[in-house]
Amino acid sequence: MAITIIARHMDPQTILQALGQIAPQLDVRIWPDDGDTDEISYALCWKPPQGIFQQYANLKAIGSLGAGIDFLLKDPQLPAHLPVTRIVSQQLAQSMFDYVASCALNYCRQFDLYRKLQQDNLWRPLPPLLCSEVTIGIMGLGELGRFVASKLLQLGFKVVGWSRSSKDISGVECYAADAQLSPFLAKTQMLFCLLPLTDATEGILNRELFIQLPQGAYVVNVARGEHLIEQDLLWALKSGHLRGATLDVFRQEPLPDEHPFWQCDQITITPHCASATYPQAAAPQIVENYLRLCQNQPLLYQVNLKNGY
């Protein structure tokens, strides 16, 4: 039995090294040079080519190397009988929180506006804004969303949340399902999208949603590029209804050179780095799941393929 790493747009060496450090006896290979594919029982993936799993006759499980698994669901030949796992780690959540908190404080302390004033040598103190006066809305209250919401609360922000099914998070006013989306949006001065990508959430960040946010709201997408209707965001920014946006994910990654987002001064772009998988954090749960696989035990962090998360 062996593990293969099928990774594109991600360096497989760092995961290989982290696995080697804690479990040197494991047979870990890197696709496409992974030898006799019949020996592979666990395929760790990041954006693998479609149909690739057909090559592995004795595969017992598929693992995403990130928190999301949407790239696996897109593969019509994904073997439906195999368990699919993902990475769940405190470090992934901490990394996401640091990114989100940076955006939230930047907005609250108005660094984005001061940066614009600086371009014109303008000294203009704006009315001070305290965290306790800013309401942040989190869409998606899974592992990451819940963690981020609770930590933002500790920073002093007011936090509201929205998710498909109703959730209970201490101190966070939670809204659920389509019916409660409007009241959630009406309260949200800064919207963070941490939703899983499903048929129901694709394109949810659209014109109709933006106009329900208060004037001057800020939008941050750290989930998936497909959540956003790109033209609708440009319209909402240009019209002045939204003050700005920070985007970490895009429909096409890397974001194409000619894309209008690059030179829109109301948009801050980061290259899908909000919540990076730290190999040292991922390796132990990969090893644990591999051992469970060998012993036919239930796996950790298994994904419900019907829900898509």
Place this chain on the structure above:
Amino acid sequence: MAITIIARHMDPQTILQALGQIAPQLDVRIWPDDGDTDEISYALCWKPPQGIFQQYANLKAIGSLGAGIDFLLKDPQLPAHLPVTRIVSQQLAQSMFDYVASCALNYCRQFDLYRKLQQDNLWRPLPPLLCSEVTIGIMGLGELGRFVASKLLQLGFKVVGWSRSSKDISGVECYAADAQLSPFLAKTQMLFCLLPLTDATEGILNRELFIQLPQGAYVVNVARGEHLIEQDLLWALKSGHLRGATLDVFRQEPLPDEHPFWQCDQITITPHCASATYPQAAAPQIVENYLRLCQNQPLLYQVNLKNGY
């Protein structure tokens, strides 16, 4: 007995209103239209003209409307026999922390570098950096410095501190006096200056200090413009030794239109807003001190004029 507000570069009306809301019976006036100056016993000031206090024959105390009192010490005619008070408030400290945390997370998540890459349409994920891998150095461990240091620790940063006399803050490695400045600087990836302005600290942010910081360090000044030797900062940025700086205070405020800081893309400028006095937070302690003054009791938040803080 009456209070006068002597404020320049600050709107006195907001303080007047806040005092009126909680103590409508107080006789509060606004300089220069403050009537019979013999009736004034408490002068609340922000950058008053030098020598102004000679006009108030029955003054019993002078109060700064901010956390600092350096502008009062500059007045050679400051009546040496009068107590001087300043504003100490949780909201002032919270506001400072929000600003500092925004800078720290911006550095950690490398938004400054991504913003530069965006200018050239460049998609280039940088090696991820966790808060726990970043050491922040706080110069000045007074009310604000101690609060900020402890809260940064809660965010997950490593924190070291330096001050004139030795301090003890749980979880923060504290250094003291000139002798320990070098080892403090050697550890500091992100330097925050929260020092009081005194003869000993004027010009402390200079070339000799910058070169003792590790390559790629970041400097933030939220104390007073006079702490910084401006040419030395420009040199350290241009040489590439420092990655960037955020400045909230300047030797001349407003920062003159022709100043080279404005168009230096490694410098972020804010207009002395890091820790703004919130009138609602300041008013209760002003009223309390006024009542103590009337009853000849010791005042709150009195400054030691010999130390300068």
